[in-house]
Amino acid sequence: MTESAAESWMARAEAYLALQRDLGGPELYGLERALPALGILRGPASAPAGGGLEAFRLEIGDCRKCGLAAGRSRLVFGAGNPDARLMIVGEAPGEEEDRRGEPFVGEAGRLLDSILAAIGFNREEVYIANVLKCRPPRNRDPLPEETALCLPHLEGQIDRIRPRLILALGRFAAQSLLSCADPLSRLRGAVHERAGVPVIVTYHPAALLRNPEWKRPTWEDVQRLRKLYDERVGDKPAWNRPA
Numbered sequence: 001m002t003e004s005a006a007e008s009w010m011a012r013a014e015a016y017l018a019l020q021r022d023l024g025g026p027e028l029y030g031l032e033r034a035l036p037a038l039g040i041l042r043g044p045a046s047a048p049a050g051g052g053l054e055a056f057r058l059e060i061g062d063c064r065k066c067g068l069a070a071g072r073s074r075l076v077f078g079a080g081n082p083d084a085r086l087m088i089v090g091e092a093p094g095e096e097e098d099r100r101g102e103p104f105v106g107e108a109g110r111l112l113d114s115i116l117a118a119i120g121f122n123r124e125e126v127y128i129a130n131v132l133k134c135r136p137p138r139n140r141d142p143l144p145e146e147t148a149l150c151l152p153h154l155e156g157q158i159d160r161i162r163p164r165l166i167l168a169l170g171r172f173a174a175q176s177l178l179s180c181a182d183p184l185s186r187l188r189g190a191v192h193e194r195a196g197v198p199v200i201v202t203y204h205p206a207a208l209l210r211n212p213e214w215k216r217p218t219w220e221d222v223q224r225l226r227k228l229y230d231e232r233v234g235d236k237p238a239w240n241r242p243a
């Protein structure tokens with residue numbers, strides 16, 4: 001087998017295994033653990049941005065580092081473009097996300113879609129993930145130990161996707177990404193940085209559902225985000241600013 005045939009076989013095997021897991025399928029005789037080790041076929045030198053994200057998903061596997069594993073239906077890793085320039089970070093999966101295995105697919109997710117649309121983005125071109133990969137029971141706030149144990153998963157995603165810009169949704173995502181305890185009111189309106197990647201903070205869409213008066217400032221935040229994106233990345237056509 002040539003190296004490229006082997007690589008394409010590996011990629012298909014990995015994708016199949018990830019799909020099996022995301023559907024709650026069987027653990028395939030330890031093969032899924034062996035595959036990342038075979039990943040030496042994919043040299044880091046030639047790896048594009050986003051390279052290794054699937055292997056990283058396999059590494060995390062059926063994570064049971066914290067108590068949330070017991071109550072989840074499935075781990076919600078993340079979704080979207082592994083080469084995304086813009087990454088969106090939320091708090092934790094809710095009920096719908098836990099059921100479907102995808103972040104932001106409930107009511108807050110629909111609002112996130114329209115927030116993204118307002119600045120000319122759609123969910124397929126960005127990458128969406130949460131700080132916590134598993135749903136806290138009854139959507140309670142994440143505990144500090146859960147956050148500490150789970151944050152390396154998000155950091156691993158950021159390191160592989162290498163986004164040019166991160167949008168943090170809500171206080172919890174912002175504080176986790178920026179390792180600070182500042183209130184949202186102090187974090188909004190500035191450009192922060194996490195390991196060299198600019199971070200912009202806005203309200204969480206679930207908070208907007210409860211406090212519609214925060215929609216206006218959110219729209220202002222994401223207009224600033226789009227402006228910064230155009231300055232730093234500049235690969236998007238001009239969009240029609242909605243009224």
Ligand code: URA
Pocket residue numbers: 090091092093094097102103104105106108109130206
């Ligand atoms: N809220 C979040 O923070 N993340 C989701 O995926 C859904 C709702």
Ligand code: URA
Pocket residue numbers: 169170171172184202203204205207208
């Ligand atoms: N507090 C939060 O945690 N998030 C918001 O979006 C607003 C207030």
